[in-house]
Amino acid sequence: MEEELDLDVCVLMRDQEDIEAASAVAAHLSVLRRYRRRVRATHRGKRLRYRGSARGRQNKPRDFAFGMFCILRDYFGVNGAPPLYSEADFERRFRVPRAVFVRVYRALKDRPWWAQKVNATGQLQAHPLQKLVAAFRVLG
Numbered sequence: 001m002e003e004e005l006d007l008d009v010c011v012l013m014r015d016q017e018d019i020e021a022a023s024a025v026a027a028h029l030s031v032l033r034r035y036r037r038r039v040r041a042t043h044r045g046k047r048l049r050y051r052g053s054a055r056g057r058q059n060k061p062r063d064f065a066f067g068m069f070c071i072l073r074d075y076f077g078v079n080g081a082p083p084l085y086s087e088a089d090f091e092r093r094f095r096v097p098r099a100v101f102v103r104v105y106r107a108l109k110d111r112p113w114w115a116q117k118v119n120a121t122g123q124l125q126a127h128p129l130q131k132l133v134a135a136f137r138v139l140g
Contacts, residue, residue: 068127075133094133095140105132 069078075090075098077083083090090098105128108114114128126134 064124064126064130068130071129071133093140094136096136101132101136105129108132 072078073081074084085093087098090101094101096104109128114131116127117125119125
């Protein structure tokens with residue numbers, strides 16, 4: 001006949017080897033619990049990693065056309081009005097005279113990277129002049 005397995009804790013603890021195994025398992029579990037608490041505590045104060053495109057996220061609305069108008073109004077003048085910034089202010093900001101800036105713009109505006117493109121949502125992106133102003137601000 002088959003012997004019945006007695007799974008009573010008291011019966012299992014009678015043997016010295018069982019006591020040692022049980023204490024080793026208990027020690028291991030307590031170390032794992034402490035490690036898990038420490039990992040959770042360090043992650044509470046940190047920002048979440050960038051996750052890219054996710055449901056419910058939206059792009060910030062940017063008005064590239066108004067930005068282009070402001071650049072033209074401030075640096076080159078619009079509708080016959082004089083520019084807001086003088087030649088000296090322009091040179092101080094961009095580190096080149098306005099004539100050199102315009103010459104660089106005319107040379108670059110038709111190249112593929114500088115061209116104005118349509119994004120995935122069907123909206124026009126930055127104008128080549130906006131890109132060039134940003135590049136000169138970084139360099140200046």
